[in-house]
Amino acid sequence: xxxxxxxxxxNILDYALHSLARRPGRHLSITFIFALVIxxxxxxxxxxxxxxxxxxxxLKTAPEITVQKMVxxxxxxxxxxxxxxxxxxxxxxxxxxxxxxxxxxxxxxxNYTIIGxxxxxxxxxxxxxxxxxxxxxxxxxxxxxxxxxxxxxxGRRVFSLARGDLSLKSFRxxxxxxxxxxxxxxDLLVTNIADARDLLGMKAxxxxxxxxxxxxxxxxxxxxGKISRVMPGTRVLTRDQIRKTYxxxxxxxxxxxxxxxxxxxxxxxxxxxxxxxxxxxxERRETAILKVLGWQTTDIITLRFWEGGAVATMAxxxxxxxxxxxxxxxxxxxxxxVLMGWSVLRPNLxxxxxxxxxxxxxxxxxxxLPYLAATVIPAWHSATVPPDAAVR
Amino acid sequence: xxxxxxxxxLALINILGxxxxxxxxxxxxxxxxxxxxxxxxxxxxxxxxxxxxxSTLVQYGLWFQIAALVLLVAAADSFSNVLAxxxxxxxxxxxxxxGFPLLWLKIAGVFFYGFWILLHRLDIxxxxxxxxxxxxxxxxxxxxxxxxxxxxxxxxxxxxxxxIITSCCAVVFASGDGGRTLLDRTPVMITxxxxxxxALMALMSxxxxxxxxxxxxxxxxxRTMVCVTGVGWLAFxxxxxxxxxxxxxxxxxxxxxxxxPFCILKPEYHYIGYLIFASLFVAVFSGxxxxxxxxxxxxxxxxxxxxxxxxxxxxxxLVALTVFVTTVTVPMLVYLFRGGE
Numbered sequence: 230x231x232x233x234x235x236x237x238x239x240n241i242l243d244y245a246l247h248s249l250a251r252r253p254g255r256h257l258s259i260t261f262i263f264a265l266v267i268x269x270x271x272x273x274x275x276x277x278x279x280x281x282x283x284x285x286x287x288l289k290t291a292p293e294i295t296v297q298k299m300v301x302x303x304x305x306x307x308x309x310x311x312x313x314x315x316x317x318x319x320x321x322x323x324x325x326x327x328x329x330x331x332x333x334x335x336x337x338x339x340n341y342t343i344i345g346x347x348x349x350x351x352x353x354x355x356x357x358x359x360x361x362x363x364x365x366x367x368x369x370x371x372x373x374x375x376x377x378x379x380x381x382x383x384g385r386r387v388f389s390l391a392r393g394d395l396s397l398k399s400f401r402x403x404x405x406x407x408x409x410x411x412x413x414x415x416d417l418l419v420t421n422i423a424d425a426r427d428l429l430g431m432k433a434x435x436x437x438x439x440x441x442x443x444x445x446x447x448x449x450x451x452x453x454g455k456i457s458r459v460m461p462g463t464r465v466l467t468r469d470q471i472r473k474t475y476x477x478x479x480x481x482x483x484x485x486x487x488x489x490x491x492x493x494x495x496x497x498x499x500x501x502x503x504x505x506x507x508x509x510x511x512e513r514r515e516t517a518i519l520k521v522l523g524w525q526t527t528d529i530i531t532l533r534f535w536e537g538g539a540v541a542t543m544a545x546x547x548x549x550x551x552x553x554x555x556x557x558x559x560x561x562x563x564x565x566x567v568l569m570g571w572s573v574l575r576p577n578l579x580x581x582x583x584x585x586x587x588x589x590x591x592x593x594x595x596x597x598l599p600y601l602a603a604t605v606i607p608a609w610h611s612a613t614v615p616p617d618a619a620v621r
Numbered sequence: 622x623x624x625x626x627x628x629x630x631l632a633l634i635n636i637l638g639x640x641x642x643x644x645x646x647x648x649x650x651x652x653x654x655x656x657x658x659x660x661x662x663x664x665x666x667x668x669x670x671x672x673x674x675x676s677t678l679v680q681y682g683l684w685f686q687i688a689a690l691v692l693l694v695a696a697a698d699s700f701s702n703v704l705a706x707x708x709x710x711x712x713x714x715x716x717x718x719x720g721f722p723l724l725w726l727k728i729a730g731v732f733f734y735g736f737w738i739l740l741h742r743l744d745i746x747x748x749x750x751x752x753x754x755x756x757x758x759x760x761x762x763x764x765x766x767x768x769x770x771x772x773x774x775x776x777x778x779x780x781x782x783x784x785i786i787t788s789c790c791a792v793v794f795a796s797g798d799g800g801r802t803l804l805d806r807t808p809v810m811i812t813x814x815x816x817x818x819x820a821l822m823a824l825m826s827x828x829x830x831x832x833x834x835x836x837x838x839x840x841x842x843x844r845t846m847v848c849v850t851g852v853g854w855l856a857f858x859x860x861x862x863x864x865x866x867x868x869x870x871x872x873x874x875x876x877x878x879x880x881x882p883f884c885i886l887k888p889e890y891h892y893i894g895y896l897i898f899a900s901l902f903v904a905v906f907s908g909x910x911x912x913x914x915x916x917x918x919x920x921x922x923x924x925x926x927x928x929x930x931x932x933x934x935x936x937x938x939l940v941a942l943t944v945f946v947t948t949v950t951v952p953m954l955v956y957l958f959r960g961g962e
Contacts, residue, residue: 274626281702469705476702477783484624491629526673527745586888587695594630594692598685602637605681606644609674 245535260544266497267548267596269490274588276561277483282583284475287413292440294453295466306435318455322444325350326436328422330429342417345425365421369403373414377405393430498603505607513614520616533608541597557582622781627696634689635771645678646764649757676741683734690727703783710883719777726770739910746926815864818857819946825850826939833932847915854908861901872953897948904941907934
């Protein structure tokens, strides 16, 4: 009988699957360990992807250009009057002030981020705020969920924070940010600009940033350049720069993590190579009998390839599925500390799993391809058993 | 930018490719030195066994090379998130002088591997393995290619600096004035030229397929026909790449001013680019492959195999060409008849 190329492959695959099914135990351990390794790599990749995604989504609400004043390499306060100088640049839609700073809570050792916004700008805080009446009344604040938990409010809606001179400043809780934005809002308290100044101990006309929104998004970079010319000594940040910095940091961190995982991968591939090299008497017999039956060396190599392919496919599916569950249900408990966080208030993060083909390509390259490369020489070795080995 | 998952993946796949080809090369050296089909010595039997290993390794190498090509394009696309000014793979590849040479080298690599496998297929169909020395001499060429590939890749990734502002595809492929443009002056006649050449290649492939179905009778008319077809395929490959960039891609985006051969690979466009480029490469490869096979048609022991191969290969090229032309034409027709968004 003469088979075409595809029929030949299918027949050999059929044989390979049957022989796997006949002795499921033989490849079970290797499949399991392989799945574990894939699980580690895939989890890492997925966490990074969803972190990048969250950062992207949330940064959409950031101002297009932020202007900060630098003295001796450190950020210092600006005056409300400085905004007029920025306003001279042509092409700007809107300029508004922002006050922010860190508040150290001695009670629990956490740093809260305090942001004070102009009442006119508070309407732009949504899309992730529903049911909060805007603009905020004096003394009202919106806080992130983890922060609200940390404040231990119970049913109360009024809480106080200590000013620098230890006198108390009280706030009324207007609402909380949803869990989905925890990555940015976890430690955040948003309030009116005047209340923020009061809490942070700033003077009445002091501001931290000037935020600029631009009419034509294509002109952002040009306008940013003009602003830095009008106001020398300032740092002008564009949203795109911030976004790319986030992406670069996450890429760097995930790359570093991948390198750490490479050791585990290398160990696994050595194991796989070793396992595939040690021919049992049964395997020698099988190969020899197949050869007596007329199988060619290439057929045996193809058979070993399909066996390896089946093991890899199974392990890949298992590992990727487990990683997906780890990220969605387990909130990536294993890797979160590596990829994010510097404050006690970070932890409560709900990750939105992002399934992108490109991540699977990376996981595949990291795991399946080296596995195939590690088993090819042993596969050839097992295929060179002479036919007469069956009767010896 | 070595510390990015994509960079590490690219490096990994290159190391694997080097490992495979180095192993195969050691076999190649031994075969070239000691191969003697008349001998019964153990060395000869070992060598015969090893040729199977080498051929398997090169087949793996081919698939790894294809994977590396896809990986490079996907990586460049992902780098565009980090590089200032880049919005798709074009910007990332243009971020330094090594990006596009690396891409071309990877594409060339796929073809080089492919031709080796073609030789191997021809060879093993004849009991005496008449092409053993030829194919293993050729195998020695793969190693420098792969080393050049690795060097370029290291240079490209090393020089990739997130601080350098690069261009986005809207600037690079725009047919306007100024700036760095890859397609400075697109010939106006590119669309008719493309379809004319496609029709010509279809006709020629069909003729080659018909003529070579009948065995026997070699001579210069057949040789010339195959060679002309091969040159035609090479020209078609070039024209097709320009046409995809200048004409067809903007119909897929439904944006008249967006010309980019890389954005069509994105999920927003249902990965249609992969089908487009895969069918184009298969068509061009099979087309040029007939010339490679024709090179050995003069040998008595291979005449029958090459004839059969050329006929079949021409058919494959024809089918792939049909798929390719359909895939690029349908979005254009949809756009023209339903109108843009």
